[in-house]
Amino acid sequence: MGFFGKKENPEDLIYQAMSLIEKQQPKGAISLFNKVLKQDPKNTQVLFNKGLALNQIKKYSDAVTCFDRLLEINPKDSQAFNNKGIAFAEMGNLQGANKCYDSAIKADPKHAASYFNKGVLLDKLNEHEEALKFLEKAIETDPKKPNALFYKGIVLGKMKKHEEALNCFDNVCRKFPSHMDSLFHKGIELAEIQKHEKAIEIFDLILSKHKDNPNIIYAKSRSKAALGQYPESIELLKQAISKNPKVIRAWAKEEKAFTHLHNDTRFRALVKL
Numbered sequence: 174m175g176f177f178g179k180k181e182n183p184e185d186l187i188y189q190a191m192s193l194i195e196k197q198q199p200k201g202a203i204s205l206f207n208k209v210l211k212q213d214p215k216n217t218q219v220l221f222n223k224g225l226a227l228n229q230i231k232k233y234s235d236a237v238t239c240f241d242r243l244l245e246i247n248p249k250d251s252q253a254f255n256n257k258g259i260a261f262a263e264m265g266n267l268q269g270a271n272k273c274y275d276s277a278i279k280a281d282p283k284h285a286a287s288y289f290n291k292g293v294l295l296d297k298l299n300e301h302e303e304a305l306k307f308l309e310k311a312i313e314t315d316p317k318k319p320n321a322l323f324y325k326g327i328v329l330g331k332m333k334k335h336e337e338a339l340n341c342f343d344n345v346c347r348k349f350p351s352h353m354d355s356l357f358h359k360g361i362e363l364a365e366i367q368k369h370e371k372a373i374e375i376f377d378l379i380l381s382k383h384k385d386n387p388n389i390i391y392a393k394s395r396s397k398a399a400l401g402q403y404p405e406s407i408e409l410l411k412q413a414i415s416k417n418p419k420v421i422r423a424w425a426k427e428e429k430a431f432t433h434l435h436n437d438t439r440f441r442a443l444v445k446l
Contacts, residue, residue, distance in 0.1 A: 186205045187219060202223075206226070224239035228263070233260040233263050240253045244257075255287045262294060274290050288308070292325075296327075305325060319352050326340075330361070342355045360392060376393040422443075
C-alpha cells in the first residue's frame with residue numbers, strides 16, 4: 174500500500190524493478206516484483222523476471238517455484254522451462270534440468286537457448302558426441318549468436334579434434350572480432366597442433382589488452398617451452414605463478430611442454446616439484 178492507503182501502480186513498480194535489474198540490483202527488483210504479485214498473482218511478465226532475478230542471486234529453489242507458477246498459467250512456456258532447467262542444473266539436479274530443456278524444445282523447436290543449454294549439460298556428463306548434436310541445432314537455430322559455436326569448439330578440443338576446434342574459434346573470431354575468449358582458445362588450439370609461433374602472436378595480442386591475465390601468460394610460457402626458449406618460458410611462468418600460485422603450479426606440474434625443465438632448479442623452485 175502507498176500513501177493514504179492507495180495501492181502503488183503496478184506499471185510503475187515494474188518499471189522501477191526493471192531499472193534495478195539493469196543496474197545489477199536483483200534483490201531490490203525482487204522486492205518490487207513481490208509487491209506487484211500481491212496485487213496480480215498471475216502477472217506472467219513479473220513471474221518470469223522474478224524467476225530470472227532469483228536465479229541471478231542463486232536462490233534456485235525459489236526460482237523453480239516461480240517458473241512452476243508460470244507453467245501452471247502457460248504449460249507451453251519454453252522460456253520458463255529453459256530457465257527452470259538452468260536453476261535445476263545449478264542445484265545439481267542434472268536429470269531435472271535435462272527434462273526441462275527437452276520440454277522447452279518440445280514447446281518451441283526454435284528455442285536456441287534450450288539446445289545450447291542441453292548441449293552444455295551433455296558435455297558436462299562427458300557425452301560429447303550428443304552434446305555436439307544439440308550445439309549444432311543451437312547454431313542452426315540462431316546463427317547470429319557466438320555462444321554455441323564457441324562452445325562447440327570447446328567440446329571438440331576436449332575430444333582432441335584440434336583442427337576442427339580451431340576452425341570453430343576462427344569462425345567466431347571472424348564473425349565477432351571482440352570475442353576475446355575465442356581468440357584465446359584459437360591460440361590454445363594452435364599450440365595443440367604445434368603451431369607455437371602463431372599461438373604466441375595471439376597471446377601477445379591479448380596481453381597487449383589484458384597484460385595481467387595469468388592464464389594467457391601461462392599459455393605463452395608453455396609455448397615458449399615447447400619451442401625450447403626456456404629462460405623466457407621460466408620468466409613468464411614466474412609471472413603467472415605470482416598472480417595465481419595454486420592453479421598455475423598444478424598446471425605446470427602436469428604439462429608435457431615443461432618436461433625438459435624438470436631438472437632445472439629454478440623451475441623446480443617455482444612449481445615446488
